[in-house]
Amino acid sequence: MADAVLFEFLHTEMVAELWAHDPDPGPGDNIWRWLLPLESWGQNMNLSVLESVGFRVGQALGERLPREMLAFREELDVLKFLCKDLWLAIFQKQMDSLRTNHQGTYVLQDNSFPLLLPMAAGLQYLEEAPKFLAFTCGLLRGALCTLGIESVVTASVAALPGCKFQVVIQNS
């Protein structure tokens, strides 16, 4: 069984490495990249790489859930499951709050997100925070996908180490 600390170290290194990803495009790949303003190339590209790695992990985690855990009656039950069981299993703590407008939008708040803890608490590293949230956004989206729910997941930080994940269900 791999120690939880190993995942945190790996995640930090992935943020550093996939961030430094060479933006030289492969043949025919990611044409949209050329349409973005030059300054935002690196930024958008690398967040999407991290997000898609997280997505694959979220899918794989979802596939390994015991079948009885998946007898959800409704969408809100799925989100509660993510906030309690999934978060506890992955981060050894539960999400601090879950809010919804009951129309397919959910806000999951973690006041002390473990992957943000290594950064100094406070505002000075705020612009670095999205890099440390992209993987987890993908992970949530991937887990939801395996549970039959298509979503868009984004995250925001007001003050480290707290953050909010916004889940918008598609075709709700």
Place this chain on the structure above:
Amino acid sequence: MGSQWLFTLTYGALVTQLCKDYENDEDVNKQLDKMGYNIGVRLIEDFLARSNVGRCHDFRETADVIAKVAFKMYLGITPSITNWSPAGDEFSLILENNPLVDFVELPDNHSSLIYSNLLCGVLRGALEMVQMAVEAKFVQDTLKGDGVTEIRMRFIRRIEDNLPAGEE
């Protein structure tokens, strides 16, 4: 479910991503080694803080600490130590099972990929921080059909405090 799978699954997704990013297996291997090195130089602090092991006096003690304390702490396994060189500067770690490869099959077009190469970088980086220049490499791999996974560790030299690592 949980953190034991999270690391393994994340590692697998990372290797998959690197195979997309780099054209050949050799480059992926180098990247995994480099990332492992970067992890190792920081992991050693976590290890020393949590394990309370004292300074190792020789390479044999180092081998014991690596196999019986470090691997146990981080990966939950205890590799066996075998094949010491006569000079005592090389040994093998034998992993009966490698947690990193739990859900993995190598696709056919990646025969040169050293899937778990991150581990070699971690060992190299961590030991460098305790003044040991070493080489670590996989010589057997269950992913490639071998019966066990074997990492060969070679002591290169002691790193003196006033010399940058790697200087000849």
